[in-house]
Amino acid sequence: MSETNIWLGLVEIKPKNDNTIIIKKSGAYVNVAYRANSEEEFIEKTKASFLENDYEILGLDYIENATNICVDNPDESEKIELLNDIIEGNYDFSWGVFHTYD
Numbered sequence: 827m828s829e830t831n832i833w834l835g836l837v838e839i840k841p842k843n844d845n846t847i848i849i850k851k852s853g854a855y856v857n858v859a860y861r862a863n864s865e866e867e868f869i870e871k872t873k874a875s876f877l878e879n880d881y882e883i884l885g886l887d888y889i890e891n892a893t894n895i896c897v898d899n900p901d902e903s904e905k906i907e908l909l910n911d912i913i914e915g916n917y918d919f920s921w922g923v924f925h926t927y928d
Contacts (some may be wrong), residue, residue, distance in 0.1 A: 832892035832912055833868035834859045834905055843879035848926050849927040853884060857922035859908035865889055866867065875919065 842855035848854050860875075861899060862868035863896065876883050892909055905924045911920035 830891065830893050831861055831863055832859055832909060833862050833865060833889060834892065834895065834908065835868065835872065835889040836887050837872060837883055838887075839881040839883055840875055842882045843878060843880045843903060847879075848924055851926040852928050854926040856924050857904050857908060858870040858890070858919065859905070859912055860919040865891075871919065 833904065836855060837853050838853060839859055841848050841851075859872045860868050862871055868889065872886060872894055873883055895905055897903060897905055903918055908920040908922055911917055
């Protein structure tokens, strides 16, 4: 699968049910990358995987295809790491660091 089939975005989530990963926090932002044939499939896969892990998605923004990836500053370098995880590790998706907030 080529880079044309890898999509990235920034997800805002909050824990639900028995989720204890980001306990005592209101929510988090996390960069994600998924193998998908379209933006719509990327959105579906993202929503499904976070729901399976007891997160509610509050927002999904900055969606881009890996062929058009834009890294404007060092804070966005995580996108490259996620892309490399999928390509080199042959994974279906990769999540970045959870940036929590109260």
